[in-house]
Amino acid sequence: MSQDQLDIYKRALEREKQARKEAEKILEEKSRELFQTSQKLEELLIEKSNQLQGIFENIVDAYVIMDVNGNILKFNDAATQLFGYNLEKENITAMDLLYKEDIHYAMESYKELINKGHFKDYEARILTKNNEVRWVHINASLVKEKNNVSIAAQGIVRDITETKQISETLEEQKSELDAIVQNSSIGIVLTQNGKIVRTNDSIQKTLGYTEEELSKLTVKDISFPEDFPQSQEHITKMDAGEIDNFVLHKRYKKKNDSVLWAKTTVSAVRDNKGNIKYQVALVEDVTFEREQALVLDLINDVAKSLLGKMDIYEIAWEITNNIAQYLDSKDCVIYILDKEKNTLEQISAYGNKINADNEIENKITLPIGDGIVGSVARSGVAEIISDTRKDNRYVVDDEIRLSEITVPIISDGEVIGIIDAEHPLKNYFTKEHLKTLVNIASLVAMQLKSAINLREREKVEYKNMLLLDALGKSNDELQEYAHIVSHDLKSPLRSIDALVNWIKEDNKDLFDEVSKQNFALIETTLEKMEQLISDILIYSSIGNELEDSREVDLNSVIAELKQILFVPDHISIEVLNKLPVIKGDRTKLQQLFQNLISNAIKFNNKNNGLIEIDVKDEKSYYQFSVKDNGIGIEKEYHDNIFKIFHSLKKSKESTGIGLSIVKKVVDLYKGDIWLESEPNEGTTFHFTLKK
Structure with missing residues (x-):
């Protein structure tokens, strides 16, 4: 082989070596990338496994996995708690959990699972380890391999035992509801958009309307205009979804124009979308209870407000304000008898007769015997006028009103003043109102009489003061006068105390507990007034x-x-x-x-x-x-x-x-x-x- 050929082989060998090195380098880099990728895949797999495990363990409802033969493979905590079995210590099958009477239904549902791969809304009974029967709702699906072969089934099991019991109870009670509603002592009203849809016997009798008459009315028709805005405010909040119920005390107009005070509880009945379908109102008549509470408050307020007051006008204003609020009336007047002129003079008022300076405008003076007020002053007998249009004695003061109540204030058998109130509605005042005002008139009679006497004494006192200034005398006479006034004030208080005790003794078997409490409050007030007078005497001395x-x-x-x-x-x-x-x-x-x-x-x-x-x-x-x-x-x-x-x-x-x-x-x-x-x-x- 020639030298040229050897050089060619060497060069080829070098190129082959170099190519091999490059290939190994590329292979090494690809291997490194493959290893890193496998590491990331492994970490991702662990992460997803952990996430799935977390989801499995934290499902609120019971979660069950079983093989295709019905052997239970896995429970989450909720399933363990529901069924009572511990899979780590015992083996169980689906048949162990089925209630015998529901086995046929369970088998049919299982066939559906196998054929369709899932089923929904399965409801049946199961048996726990403690042999407790529970109702459950199940949604299930098959778990398959890549070749579409079923290897297991999974299901979410929700305990609906209590819901089922409630539903059954509601069904049982539904048939009884109409009877309960109709026989309830509390008035029940079903309304829709303010219109009365249905009522029970109690509210019909209370208001004096028939069911047919009420069905043609609205809530506004039987409410007082002053009270309706308060109700409407709650209704608006209910419509907006802010509240589902509310309670308020309000008045209703009876068919005869008299007043019903009621505790009204209103609840919303909503559809699936949360919109109000109906409103149910429970109307409880609290007229008597309210009257008793108001009477007690009135007596307390009057007694307290009169403490330390000896000015006839101040006393009259206090009485007027308290009575007007008790009667919920915009008109109340106190008249004082002028013996010399044989007339009745207005000395305090409440309502439209009062101007910006808190003074009575267009005072009227009535001769004894004129008008309803003058007639009561002459007879000394309290009266209620249910419809002033039918009484020719009625005297128009500032405006015409249909109801009037007039009560004499009597001291030592003589009329010294009149309490008179009016209301725009007919049939407004009741016998309870009359009885209360008679009691108030008796309570204030002595105080008012003392104030009248004091007014006369004040004239004398003024003359005495002028005389004392003129003569330069000391204030000995004034101190003596304080003792006299103290004695004069204590005497009527003791008389009142004696009268109260006589009334209690003479009628002890007739009074209820509320009346006895009222007398106790009167006695306490009298004691305090007497102590007040004693302290004033010390102060003045x-x-x-x-x-x-x-x-x-x-x-x-x-x-x-x-x-x-x-x-x-x-x-x-x-x-x-x-x-x-x-x-x-x-x-x-x-x-x-x-x-x-x-x-x-x-x-x-x-x-x-x-x-x-x-x-x-x-x-x-x-x-x-x-x-x-x-x-x-x-x-x-x-x-x-x-x-x-x-x-x-x-x-x-x-x-x-x-x-x-x-x-x-x-x-x-x-x-x-x-x-x-x-x-x-x-x-x-x-x-x-x-x-």
């Missing part, structure tokens, strides 16, 4: 000058108060430093400390109450403090607390005068008084007395 100035040992004053006052066992009174001996009026100084200590006792809510009395000796005055750990006083009330009749906590014992007395005594000694307090931590009253 404190003059502007110290009349009796002697040396007073405050230590002995405190010691005496500890003996006089009722101090509960859980409250202790401590004097931190020895108190000084000061010149002053012992009685007034005792009143000062007594009121502060009494308040500290009265308003202490702690298991271990503590009252500390201390003093600082300054150059020209002593600074005292009375500290307690009681309920405290909010800062917003600190400025008003020393004003007369200002009581932050309404109670039988509190008249709102105690701290006013304290302030007046401190002022008498040319001192100052202030307080520091935190709610529920306690209060410290500081005051100074000049040396």
Whole structure:
């Protein structure tokens, strides 16, 4: 072989080697890429497996996998809980789970699964490990290999036992519903878009309409215009899907134009799309209960509002406002009898007769015997006029109204005033209204009579004051007058108390519990009024000058108060430093400390109450403090607390005068008084007395 041929072979061999190296390099790179790809596929497979496992384990309903022979292969947690079997410890088949009576249906469904590859909405009973029968709903499908060969079946099993029971119960109750509705003591109304569709016997009897008459009406037709917007507001929210039911108290118009107060519970009946199909209203007559509650509130409000009031006009305005609100009437007037002129004068009103300055416009004066008011003033007998168009005595005041109720205010057997109210609807006022107003008239008669007497006394007082100014006399006469007024006020209160007790005793077997509670409230109010008068007397007796100035040992004053006052066992009174001996009026100084200590006792809510009395000796005055750990006083009330009749906590014992007395005594000694307090931590009253 020649040299040229050898060179050619060498070059060819080199090229082959070089090509092989390139091929190996390419093969190495492809192998690396293949390995990396396989790694990614393996990671993705693990990730998907984990995801599927998570889905399997977290399916809310039971999930079951079985082979084509019916052997159970796998349960999720929900399936284990439903059937009660542990597949790790025991082998079970589908036949173990079937309820015997449903086996035929199960086999038919299984055939459908094999033929179609799936079935839906299978409902049957199963038997748990504890032999408990449960209703289930199943959707199932076959699991196949690539060659379309079925290897298993999977199903989602939902426990519908309770739903089934509810459905069966509803079916049983459905037939009873009509009977329940018709025989219910509560009125039931079915409406659609505000139109009355169906009613039961109870609401028909209550409103006085037949079923046919009501079916031609709307809810608005039987509602009062003032109440309808409130109902409509709830209906709008219901239409918007914000609420499904609501409860309100409202009035309904009866066929005879009288009023029904009812607790109305409205619920929406919606279709599958959530739209309102019907509204069901349960109408419960609460007229009597409301009347009783209003009567009690009225008596309480009138009694409280009259406390401390002796001005005839102020009393009349309070009565008018309270009665108008009780009657839900826009017109109420109080008349006072003028004996000299033999006429009735309007002194307070409610409604359209009041102008912007809260004064009565176009006052009318009625002679005794004229109109319904004048007739009642003459006879002394209360009346209800159901339709004023049929009574020729009716006198038009500011406008025509169809119902009127007129009640005399009688004191010592004589009519001294009239309570008169009107309403635009006929048949509006009831016997309960009349009975209540008669009771209110009796309650206020003495107060009003005292106010009338006081009005006369005020004229005398004014003349006396002019005379006192002219003669430069002291205020002794005024203090004596306060005692007289106090006596005059207490006398009618005691008379009222006696009358109340006589009425209770004479009719003790006739009154119900509500009436007895009302009498108890009256007696409590009378006691408080008498205490109020006593406190006012004490307050008024404190003059502007110290009349009796002697040396007073405050230590002995405190010691005496500890003996006089009722101090509960859980409250202790401590004097931190020895108190000084000061010149002053012992009685007034005792009143000062007594009121502060009494308040500290009265308003202490702690298991271990503590009252500390201390003093600082300054150059020209002593600074005292009375500290307690009681309920405290909010800062917003600190400025008003020393004003007369200002009581932050309404109670039988509190008249709102105690701290006013304290302030007046401190002022008498040319001192100052202030307080520091935190709610529920306690209060410290500081005051100074000049040396």
